[in-house]
Amino acid sequence: MKNVLIIGATGQIGTELTMKLRHTYPNGDVVAGYIPGAEPKGELLESGPSHLVDITNPAQIAEAVDKYKVDTIYNLAALLSAVAEAKPQLAWKIGIGGLYNTLEVAREKGCAVFTPSSIGSFGPGTPAVKTPQDTVQRPRTIYGVTKVSGELLSDYYALRFGVDTRSVRFPGLISYVAPPGGGTTDYAVDIYYAAVKGEKFKCPLHAGTFMDMMYMPDALRAAIEIMEADPKRLVHRNSFNIASMSFDPEIIYNKIKEYVPDFEMEYVPDPLRQAIADSWPDSLDDTCAREEWDWQPEYDLDGMTRHMLAHLREKFGIAERKPEVIHV
Ligand code: SER
Numbered sequence: 001m002k003n004v005l006i007i008g009a010t011g012q013i014g015t016e017l018t019m020k021l022r023h024t025y026p027n028g029d030v031v032a033g034y035i036p037g038a039e040p041k042g043e044l045l046e047s048g049p050s051h052l053v054d055i056t057n058p059a060q061i062a063e064a065v066d067k068y069k070v071d072t073i074y075n076l077a078a079l080l081s082a083v084a085e086a087k088p089q090l091a092w093k094i095g096i097g098g099l100y101n102t103l104e105v106a107r108e109k110g111c112a113v114f115t116p117s118s119i120g121s122f123g124p125g126t127p128a129v130k131t132p133q134d135t136v137q138r139p140r141t142i143y144g145v146t147k148v149s150g151e152l153l154s155d156y157y158a159l160r161f162g163v164d165t166r167s168v169r170f171p172g173l174i175s176y177v178a179p180p181g182g183g184t185t186d187y188a189v190d191i192y193y194a195a196v197k198g199e200k201f202k203c204p205l206h207a208g209t210f211m212d213m214m215y216m217p218d219a220l221r222a223a224i225e226i227m228e229a230d231p232k233r234l235v236h237r238n239s240f241n242i243a244s245m246s247f248d249p250e251i252i253y254n255k256i257k258e259y260v261p262d263f264e265m266e267y268v269p270d271p272l273r274q275a276i277a278d279s280w281p282d283s284l285d286d287t288c289a290r291e292e293w294d295w296q297p298e299y300d301l302d303g304m305t306r307h308m309l310a311h312l313r314e315k316f317g318i319a320e321r322k323p324e325v326i327h328v
Contacts, residue, residue, distance in 0.1 A: 003071055003072070004025065004031065005053065005068065006073075007077050007102065008055070008077040011077075011181075015044060016177050017074060017220050018048070019044065021224065035054050049068065051064040055101060056101065061073075061101055066109070075115040077095075079094060080183035081141050081143040083181065085141060085143070092145075096146050096149050112166070112227060113163060114167055115167050117238065119170070119280050120184075120280060121151065121169060124278075131241065131283070131284045133241050141276055150238075155237060164231070167226065168222050168241075170242070171211065171214045172185020175215070176192070177216070185211055197316065202266055203253075203265050203267050205248075205273060205274055207250045211248075212243050212244075212246050212284050213247065214242070214299075218299055221298075222242050235288070235292055240289040241289060242289050242297075243285070244299060245301050245304070252301065253265045256305060
């Protein structure tokens, strides 16, 4: 039996990961940790226990762990890159203060901990193409600084205290369920919403801006598989590069146009997001994840696009627009 606490269960990843964990561990308690103002609703609320857990409050983490005899914590609390630049102190308080609280509870109570890192943990000095697993990590954003620090702190707790910390470096995550909030890769989600709603998409990044992206079902599977991986095979811990696709705005736009031929896009640059994206890698090398725990993505850009368009049309009750038949 496995009892899991998800901190940040109502966020972009948590909403779906909590449900997937409840299906994966039907005999355990999978606890949705939430903060005031972001309470779980609907299926998330009804399908399992919830507990108030503000990551900046160690007593609340400990209380949830004790109450549900939690053995694994998924720490998903974070501010995404662009919003973190507007609130760097809060980004540190949540990203590192919160991680420290989580690791301390895990040390005292014997929990394993998953804390996602990111492509944002790299910076302009990192090799941009096929970025190796072990390489330069000198990010220029507070988001990246918290992610690298988090990788190091998690490794330290494993080495020094034997806490079973593991994680992956997520690319931009794309999903039709819960929207991201304030990230640099968000455009790759927003573009699908615009296409389905028949709106012209205003792209904040310029053509040629390549970043790694991943469809949410692959990301959820990665988060669970790394925690289930055979520890004897793991050479690395925090954090594994994982990858499935890399594209720029032109490539995703043209892919969507294959299915929505009248879709239009214009470039409306956002200097902050552009500067952040330019400092991140174009594509990661995920060989270590493939070798150490058999990581394998299932979705490519085409498969993800078909899935996203179909599910967003269903979500908004929008019928697929067929090209007009012209009778001559
Ligand atoms: N999706 C994140 C962001 O754009 C990167 O991991 O901030």
